Amino acid sequence: MKNNNDGTAVALTRPPLAPSRETDIPDYLQRVYWWAYLHPNAVRLFEREWLVNLILWGNFARLRDAALAEFGDHIDQQMLQIACVYGDFTQRIATRLQGEGTLDIVDVAPIQLDNLRRKLPPHPAVRLHLQDASALHFPDAHFDSTLLFFLLHEQPAAVRRATLAEALRVTRPGGKIVIVDYHRPRRSHPLHFPMQLILRTLEPFAIDLWQHEVQDYLPPELASTLRIDKQTYFGGLYQKLVISR
Numbered sequence: 001m002k003n004n005n006d007g008t009a010v011a012l013t014r015p016p017l018a019p020s021r022e023t024d025i026p027d028y029l030q031r032v033y034w035w036a037y038l039h040p041n042a043v044r045l046f047e048r049e050w051l052v053n054l055i056l057w058g059n060f061a062r063l064r065d066a067a068l069a070e071f072g073d074h075i076d077q078q079m080l081q082i083a084c085v086y087g088d089f090t091q092r093i094a095t096r097l098q099g100e101g102t103l104d105i106v107d108v109a110p111i112q113l114d115n116l117r118r119k120l121p122p123h124p125a126v127r128l129h130l131q132d133a134s135a136l137h138f139p140d141a142h143f144d145s146t147l148l149f150f151l152l153h154e155q156p157a158a159v160r161r162a163t164l165a166e167a168l169r170v171t172r173p174g175g176k177i178v179i180v181d182y183h184r185p186r187r188s189h190p191l192h193f194p195m196q197l198i199l200r201t202l203e204p205f206a207i208d209l210w211q212h213e214v215q216d217y218l219p220p221e222l223a224s225t226l227r228i229d230k231q232t233y234f235g236g237l238y239q240k241l242v243i244s245r
């Protein structure tokens with residue numbers, strides 16, 4: 001039992017696994033991340049920017065702004081955000097939309113889309129979709145740019161590969177994919193061992209991003225045709241990749 005900051009108690013008891021055929025919510029999300037994204041009390045608990053910022057060791061705004069900087073102050077392109085993010089991330093993108101600019105957001109969890117709907121002021125150019133990142137419903141080359149903020153580390157390797165292949169498929173040649181996620185920090189980083197322990201315990205697939213480059217999960221036939229710019233943050237614990245098609 002945890003206490004909300006409004007004083008109400010929040011119970012985080014693991015709900016029974018729903019059959020995935022009924023919900024289409026991937027197994028890994030139900031088994032590993034129910035407490036972060038699926039339980040109604042999880043959404044109530046984590047939808048606090050200070051808490052997300054704490055989890056990112058004070059780097060939320062820096063990483064959010066590093067991602068947003070890739071799209072500029074005025075977004076007049078067709079943009080896709082793959083997976084919801086706690087905090088004001090999507091609202092900030094929406095306020096930058098101009099002219100022909102549109103923003104489509106997909107998430108596989110209805111509760112996350114409902115939460116985002118509550119946070120977002122109605123906007124004619126913003127659309128929310130219930131879709132799995134590893135099997136998107138959009139046509140090829142539909143978007144100018146695609147954004148993935150801390151999604152890949154949550155996915156098992158096969159789903160991560162499929163998600164990246166889909167992001168590439170729906171982003172037009174000449175467009176770009178922006179990824180922000182975990183990265184292996186240098187060994188002398190004071191958080192190297194604590195973070196290893198935290199991730200191994202709570203986010204078991206995240207260690208993949210310490211042991212491999214994101215490039216290792218791209219379709220091999222495309223990898224050599226892409227330009228990839230990588231920047232690391234906070235002693236290497238986080239990375240931003242900009243993949244140009």
Ligand SMILES: C[S@@+](CC[C@H](N)C(=O)[O-])C[C@H]1O[C@@H](n2cnc3c(N)ncnc32)[C@H](O)[C@@H]1O
Pocket residue numbers: 026029037052082083084085086087106107108109112131132133134149150151154159
């Ligand atoms: C983007 S990630 C983590 C973001 C970050 N930790 C934050 O501050 O919110 C979390 C979201 O990814 C979604 N998600 C996970 N796997 C997905 C998938 N295969 N397809 C679509 N959405 C997915 C979850 O439902 C959740 O809303």
